[in-house]
């Protein structure tokens with residue numbers, strides 16, 4: 327009797343915001359040392375991996391027109407890397423559904439890579455453990471390990487050396503999304519251009535970690551910081567209006583996420599978040615305004631994909 331074909335594996339992986347992003351001086355490798363606090367949010371990416379000959383990819387959802395579907399796509403690169411490392415000859419048809427804005431500073435591509443790694447690992451039965459997947463993820467991009475682990479974590483090195491951070495409670499964020507993205511290497515290059523002196527070695531403020539431990543959004547708001555803000559505004563001057571409007575909208579605090587242009591505004595609770603979001607929408611400084619909660623879990627397998635009837 328013929329075994330029915332595997333219906334596929336559905337994995338969801340979160341986008342992130344950086345509650346703090348401290349950046350040091352460019353290293354000879356071209357990378358910058360970072361000290362960052364990541365928080366995974368409820369805006370996430372979906373990847374379904376189905377059995378197939380060879381590797382193929384479709385991308386749908388928010389900003390999908392801006393996403394390459396060739397071998398440079400991070401989800402395809404992740405599947406290819408897993409094949410090389412494990413020596414499997416199995417294939418997969420990957421279906422990516424995007425919700426995280428493309429080039430928005432929220433690591434959507436990295437979430438796709440994390441989700442594809444886990445989905446293909448499950449589909450092919452390669453049986454790598456979480457630690458091995460995280461190591462593979464780091465080869466694909468600095469933000470991929472965090473998309474696998476999720477929740478709240480301190481990132482050192484290039485952002486890929488993670489230590490989990492204790493966090494109490496649920497945080498309510500209002501995200502101001504832009505239509506246009508910002509290129510991460512360009513923002514780091516602008517950061518270098520704006521420097522007068524060598525920046526100090528980056529460190530995360532203990533006050534921020536204490537605020538997370540206490541579950542105190544007022545205290546957390548006081549410690550939000552991003553050293554890439556001036557560089558991102560330099561490349562996209564309209565961001566100044568977004569940051570100002572977010573501050574005026576009554577949020578506890580605001581911060582640029584990663585290399586931008588997404589701006590995150592912290593609210594006290596769900597009701598406050600809805601009112602901040604409404605004020606921001608009326609200010610017409612963002613292409614889209616969303617309310618999300620955090621921390622969210624890392625890449626995880628969802629219910630089995632149903633076989634076609």
Ligand SMILES: C[C@](O)(CO)[C@H](O)COP(=O)(O)OP(=O)(O)OC[C@H]1O[C@@H](n2ccc(N)nc2=O)[C@H](O)[C@@H]1O
Pocket residue numbers: 344347356357358359360362431433436466467468469470483484485510511514583584585
């Ligand atoms: C800015 C952050 O979003 C903060 O979370 C991330 O560090 C960016 O991570 P990412 O998009 O996964 O970045 P990668 O794909 O690893 O790097 C893209 C480019 O950004 C610059 N880059 C990135 C990370 C880093 N610590 N220093 C850098 O200078 C480098 O020019 C690099 O070639």
Ligand SMILES: Nc1ncnc2c1ncn2[C@@H]1O[C@H](COP(=O)(O)OP(=O)(O)OP(=O)(O)O)[C@@H](O)[C@H]1O
Pocket residue numbers: 392393394398399400401422427428429430431432433434435436438439469507508510584585586
């Ligand atoms: N699966 C993917 N989804 C989105 N972009 C991808 C993907 N694969 C490759 N890319 C390329 O990577 C670029 C950056 O993608 P991404 O959306 O992850 O940016 P980002 O959120 O600013 O990243 P980060 O916060 O990690 O710097 C895109 O402009 C696109 O050209």
